[in-house]
Amino acid sequence: MPPFDVPEGDPFGPHNLPYGVFSLPGSTDRTVGVRLGDHVLDAGAAAAALGSPYVSLLARPSLNPLLAAGRTAWSDVRRALTAWVTVPSHQETIAGFLHPLPDVTLHLPFEVADYVDFYASEHHARNVGRIFRPDAADSLTPNWKHLPIGYHGRSGTVVVSGTDVVRPSGQRKASADPVPAFGPSIRLDIEAEVGFVVGVPTPMGRPVGLADFREHVFGLCLLNDWSARDIQAWEYVPLGPFLGKSFATSVSAWITPLDALEASRVTPPQRTHPLLEYLDDSLFADEPGGYDLRISVAINGHVVSEPPFSTMYWTAAQQLAHLTVNGASLRTGDLYGSGTVSGPSEHERGSLLELTWNGTQPLELPDGKRTFLEDGDVVTLSAWAPGPHGVRVGLGEVVGRVVGRGA
Numbered sequence: 001m002p003p004f005d006v007p008e009g010d011p012f013g014p015h016n017l018p019y020g021v022f023s024l025p026g027s028t029d030r031t032v033g034v035r036l037g038d039h040v041l042d043a044g045a046a047a048a049a050l051g052s053p054y055v056s057l058l059a060r061p062s063l064n065p066l067l068a069a070g071r072t073a074w075s076d077v078r079r080a081l082t083a084w085v086t087v088p089s090h091q092e093t094i095a096g097f098l099h100p101l102p103d104v105t106l107h108l109p110f111e112v113a114d115y116v117d118f119y120a121s122e123h124h125a126r127n128v129g130r131i132f133r134p135d136a137a138d139s140l141t142p143n144w145k146h147l148p149i150g151y152h153g154r155s156g157t158v159v160v161s162g163t164d165v166v167r168p169s170g171q172r173k174a175s176a177d178p179v180p181a182f183g184p185s186i187r188l189d190i191e192a193e194v195g196f197v198v199g200v201p202t203p204m205g206r207p208v209g210l211a212d213f214r215e216h217v218f219g220l221c222l223l224n225d226w227s228a229r230d231i232q233a234w235e236y237v238p239l240g241p242f243l244g245k246s247f248a249t250s251v252s253a254w255i256t257p258l259d260a261l262e263a264s265r266v267t268p269p270q271r272t273h274p275l276l277e278y279l280d281d282s283l284f285a286d287e288p289g290g291y292d293l294r295i296s297v298a299i300n301g302h303v304v305s306e307p308p309f310s311t312m313y314w315t316a317a318q319q320l321a322h323l324t325v326n327g328a329s330l331r332t333g334d335l336y337g338s339g340t341v342s343g344p345s346e347h348e349r350g351s352l353l354e355l356t357w358n359g360t361q362p363l364e365l366p367d368g369k370r371t372f373l374e375d376g377d378v379v380t381l382s383a384w385a386p387g388p389h390g391v392r393v394g395l396g397e398v399v400g401r402v403v404g405r406g407a
Contacts, residue, residue, distance in 0.1 A: 003098040004091050006037035011394030013037065014086050015387050017078065018254035018396060019063055019219070022104040030061040030107055035254055035396075036085055039098045046084055046094040054080060063110040063255065067199035067218050068332040074199070074218060078259055106253035108160040110197060113331035115153040115249065116323060117193075117225055117241075117339060119144075120314035122269070124342035127354045145273040148314040148322045150336075153225075154246040158335065161253050161398045165226055166405055167375060168247040172230035184405060185228035185244075187359065188373040191340040192297050192307050192350035192381055195223035195251055196316045198334035205327040210284055213317035214258060216330060220316070221252040222295070222381045222398045223337050229353055229372065251335070254396025261393060264385035266290040266310050278325055279318050289315030293395065295341055295383040297350065299373075302365050307341040307350040309383075375404040 006013045012035050022033040022040055033040040044059025046052075054077050057066045066077065084090045119125060122140070129139030143149065159165075167188055173180035199218035202208060208216055225245065232244030268290040271282070281289050293309035319336060340350040349355045352372050356362055359371035373379070378401045387393040 003036065003039040003095070004085060009391055010037050011384050011387075011392040013391065014082055015391055016256065016260050016393050017081055017085070018256045018260070019043075019066070019109060020254045020396070021062060021107045021109045022099075023107065024099065024104060032058045032060055032063060032066070033104070034081055035101075036098065038101050040101055040104055041081075041085065041094065042097040042099065043081065045097045049093050049097070050084065050090060052080060064332050067110060067197065068201070070200050071215050074257060075259060078257060106160065106162070108158070108251070109253060109255055111333045112155040112158045112335050113198075113333035114335070115155040115158055116150050116334075116336040117153050117245070118148050118150040118314065118319050118337060119339040120148055120312050120319065121338075121340055121342045121350070122313040123311060123344055123348070124340040124350060124354065127342060127349065131353070131358045146275070147279070148319045150319070150323070150339075151240045153241075153249065153337075155335070157246055158249045158251060161250055161396065161400070163248075163250065163400065164403045165248045165250070165400045166403055168228050168231065168243070169405060170228065170231040170243045171234055173234045180234060185231055186372070187229035188402060189227045189229050189352045190297070190373070190379050191225040191227055192295055192305070193223040193225055193341060194291075194293060194309055194338045195221050196320070196336050196338070197221065197255055198330050198336075199332060200330070201332050202324065202330040204329040206329075207278070207324045207327065208320050208330065209278065210281060210289075210317045210321050211287075213289075213320055217258065217316065217320065219255045219257040220261075220291075220395075221255050222383055222395050223252075224250040224379060224381055224398050224400060225337055225340075226250065226400070227351070227353075248400075249337070250398050250400045252396035252398050256393065256395055260387075261291060261385055263388050264292045264393065266292045268315050269311060269313050278321055281315060281318060289317045291316075291385065293383050293385045295350070295381060298380040298382070299363075299365060299370065300367055300378055301380070304363055304365075305347060305349055305355060307348050308343045309338070309341050311343050312338060312341065373402050375402055377402045
């Protein structure tokens with residue numbers, strides 16, 4: 001089938017057009033690509049062949065120049081790309097710049113600046129509270145309904161889908177152990193999340209309000225924030241996550257622009273506590289801040305969970321507003337994760353910590369029981385969102401294989 005003849009209903013049709021960075025066989029040169037069906041378009045080469053003014057943004061080894069260009073440029077480039085892959089005269093010119101996906105190497109699509117991870121799912125937070133504080137009157141901490149809780153992560157260990165994840169080592173101490181032990185984590189977990197990619201930066205001292213979210217955030221991607229639960233449990237008091245989180249965070253090779261997800265915007269869950277003005281999204285009822293993303297989590301090809309992103313209590317706009325309300329600056333390439341996505345049912349939990357209830361209820365997989373991940377396990381996150389006219393918008397998957405240290 002010719003590359004432009006994408007089957008009707010393909011989640012990566014012209015209505016989607018996510019961005020990535022790729023290289024061709026035998027070459028180390030990287031350039032921006034746009035996915036169309038099971039092909040990738042060399043966007044820079046296409047722009048040059050068509051005499052487009054966007055060559056300077058697309059013929060680059062990273063998405064960062066496009067990210068920094070701002071919302072007007074994002075919309076203009078998207079309109080141009082849509083025309084290039086749908087107008088017959090343009091198709092004739094750029095046909096030679098479409099490459100089958102299996103023939104290219106995909107890379108981390110942008111240079112990650114800072115990385116922040118949130119804790120925005122009420123269902124996840126309540127599950128964690130019930131696991132670790134079963135006698136508490138409220139499974140949520142007192143601050144949870146008043147602000148999006150988050151922590152600063154490590155941008156240098158953000159890796160692209162397909163990168164192996166080495167089992168981390170560190171200190172761990174069970175409650176019955178007299179002293180801590182050192183060694184590989186034995187409670188390695190995943191966190192099914194959505195990552196948001198910042199384009200336009202801000203200076204220090206200038207918060208970003210809810211209304212300006214779409215002026216600064218370019219798009220989103222699936223994200224797996226790998227977690228060593230035993231290391232995390234011993235180290236996190238009193239300052240929070242550290243080595244149990246910083247060893248690896250996997251992201252998709254494809255960044256879906258927000259403009260491709262207009263049809264999937266939904267109203268977030270009802271607010272149960274009054275919000276301070278800078279977080280009060282009731283003032284923007286005509287601009288719903290949630291996204292209806294249907295996520296699937298598979299271990300060794302077996303689906304174990306289907307978390308719904310539409311249930312997230314705190315929206316990406318609220319997270320960005322809170323992230324900057326103290327005057328913290330934004331940089332092009334900043335990445336922030338939604339936190340684990342979990343829904344109300346057992347089959348909608350986005351981590352093994354919840355799915356196995358801290359290891360007390362093992363999962364039954366075709367290749368054996370699991371409480372936490374074993375060496376050789378392959379975790380795959382995939383997702384789709386409702387698109388225009390009933391079609392689906394596909395999100396690029398995130399795949400990671402666990403390998404033992406020294407493997």
